[in-house]
Amino acid sequence: MTAESEALDTKDREILSVLKDDARIPWQMLGERVGLSANAAADRVRRLxxxxxxxxFTVSVDQRRLGRSLSAIIDARIATTPKFDDALRKRDDVVWAAHVTGVPDVKILVACEGTEGLDQFLQWLHKQGATDTRTDVVLRPIV
Structure with a gap:
């Protein structure tokens, strides 16, 4: 453990656990859930x-409600550049992407409008310079 992680006490960890499930929880309810007053809970969150x-704080979007019924994980071999990274960030169908070690250079999680949307994304990816891709369709998420 690092000095930073050691500085988190049980209450801080409880607060983080609650906020992970509902970042919009009112201070009063947060305090009740972790055994603190609303002010004490708010102070701890501000300190964190x-x-x-x-x-x-972020929003979890149900991609299916946006018409994106197909999720896929794509492994791509590509010479990545800051320009490519920016282009990925700007795409609405990209949920998550990361540079990784090993055979693929990047892993990309996309939420597409069916197989047509996935095909369009893969075509775009190849135009960006991807030389090899492997696509796994998500059947059902676990987390």
């Missing part, structure tokens, strides 16, 4: 933000 333990 200042220390950058909490990097940001």
């Amino acid at each position: 933000l200042r220390r950058k333990v909490i990097a940001r």
